[in-house]
Amino acid sequence: MSRRVAFYSHPLGSDELRSLERTLGDVFISAGPRAAEFEEAFAHHVGAAHAVGVSSCSMGLVLALRALGVGPGDEVVTTPLSFLSTGNAALHAGARVVFADIDPRTGLIDADAVEAAITSRTRAIVVVHLYGQLADLSRFRRIADRHGIALVEDAAPAIEASRDGVRAGSAGDLAVFSFNALKEMTSGEGGAIVTNDAGLARRVRDLAFHGIDTQAVGDPGGGYRHYEMLQLGFKASLTDIQAALLLPQLGKLAARRASREGVAARYDRLLAEVPQLELTQRIGTSSHSTFAVRVPFGRRDSVLTEMERRGIGCKVHYRATHIHPYYRDVLGFRREQAPRAADFGDRVLSLPLWPGLPPRDVDHVAETLAAVLAEPGGATK
Ligand SMILES: Cc1ncc(COP(=O)(O)O)c(C=O)c1O
Incomplete structure (x- = not known):
């Protein structure tokens, strides 16, 4: 296991x-x-x-x-x-x-x-x-x-x-x-x-x-x-x-932020050169609440499923609001009204990030993500 x-x-x-x-x-x-x-x-x-x-x-x-x-x-x-x-x-x-x-x-x-x-x-x-x-x-x-x-x-x-x-x-x-x-x-x-x-x-x-x-x-x-x-x-x-x-x-907020910052910096280093992966640019002093990366179009759901299957918790933050069925079908929004947000939301994936997350776990997440991405991509969104 x-x-x-x-x-x-x-x-x-x-x-x-x-x-x-x-x-x-x-x-x-x-x-x-x-x-x-x-x-x-x-x-x-x-x-x-x-x-x-x-x-x-x-x-x-x-x-x-x-x-x-x-x-x-x-x-x-x-x-x-x-x-x-x-x-x-x-x-x-x-x-x-x-x-x-x-x-x-x-x-x-x-x-x-x-x-x-x-x-x-x-x-x-x-x-x-x-x-x-x-x-x-x-x-x-x-x-x-x-x-x-x-x-x-x-x-x-x-x-x-x-x-x-x-x-x-x-x-x-x-x-x-x-x-x-x-x-x-x-x-x-x-x-x-x-x-x-x-x-x-x-x-x-x-x-x-x-x-x-x-x-x-x-x-x-x-x-x-x-x-x-x-x-x-x-x-x-x-x-x-x-x-x-x-x-x-x-x-405890400041110490927790500093700990999350360490985790984020480690991910940055480990993931910088991973092919097919886009990191999210940070500005100013982030609270580092979420470490969000983007994978190629059409691969997010299969990557997420595979990460979970390999024991790594991942989530999606967020699918764009205007493409949800209620906004689309009831309120009449169209994807093209905010295409960059729609695209971002279709490719994004959040990795484990919490204060005190051990470095070896961060390494394991990064290695697993790189390995999953290196496999031939599925076609699901
Ligand atoms: C950006 C943003 N706004 C609003 C909310 C809603 O917060 P709450 O769960 O406290 O209602 C969240 C929660 O995830 C969020 O991330």
Whole structure:
């Protein structure tokens, strides 16, 4: 039996267990004091004035767009090379999604394509920090300001990322991070929205709790106040249980990033000369959340299957959103509307990458991939 290399190994251990035990000993387990403690610590960590914990980044993106007032009749420009959450958020807000194509070297959303896609109906741009490296935030901020529209960062995998001295979360009107199992820190599921705008933070918080005026409930002074719903919202808060798992991880993020960087550098060295393989160009300080490579057209699925058969966990990040049946058949999108993203998504494959992945496992993954690619290619996509 050949060696197995897992795609991912979650980093939760004794610190998180102790923190969880403390929370389970308290009265609160849903959104209470530990969630508030985490929000404050997370805002401080990313350098934002406010953070609001949410149930997932997917939900956070919907809340962000709704808080900005995006709705029916509006257009949201974003990239199709992301998890479905990004495009779907615009749809859930009631807007039309407009896909701008990518830079095929990095997979990141292309600023020229975004500019070309902006119309008088555009209300927001949502950029994605794909694989943990930042979209060109300085340029996108300028574009958004010039057109008087909002900028949202889908910063799902990018807590520790920066570019040209700019950190994730610092240029968008709102930025949304993910704490799902594959991200830099995890509570199984979860996310956080950060912003420097107190009004937006409050709107997001209210929308995450059924549109109730969260500042006025309970006893904010002056006696008991009934909860009052002022707008249609969701139930999407981060819980104290999730916060208990997240709090001890904040101080470990930098070391974990450095460890992933070592893994990525080793892959870079080992894979640089492998025929038929294209590495993804990196820009700035990546959080190295994903190591994505591209194989020749028509070979991705057979390579993926063969890697799995040989005991190596691989995944696809991502198939382009606009070629999914719902987008194609129900919404009428065509592959040619963002051909570079469609092509990238048909060829891309993610290799195992997690803090502490042993060098001999990295070597084994690289050797196996080179061997699989050297075999005659299958024709499946
Ligand atoms: C770029 C991107 N955006 C959004 C999401 C959604 O995050 P969540 O799983 O927290 O909803 C993901 C998750 O994989 C992602 O990678």
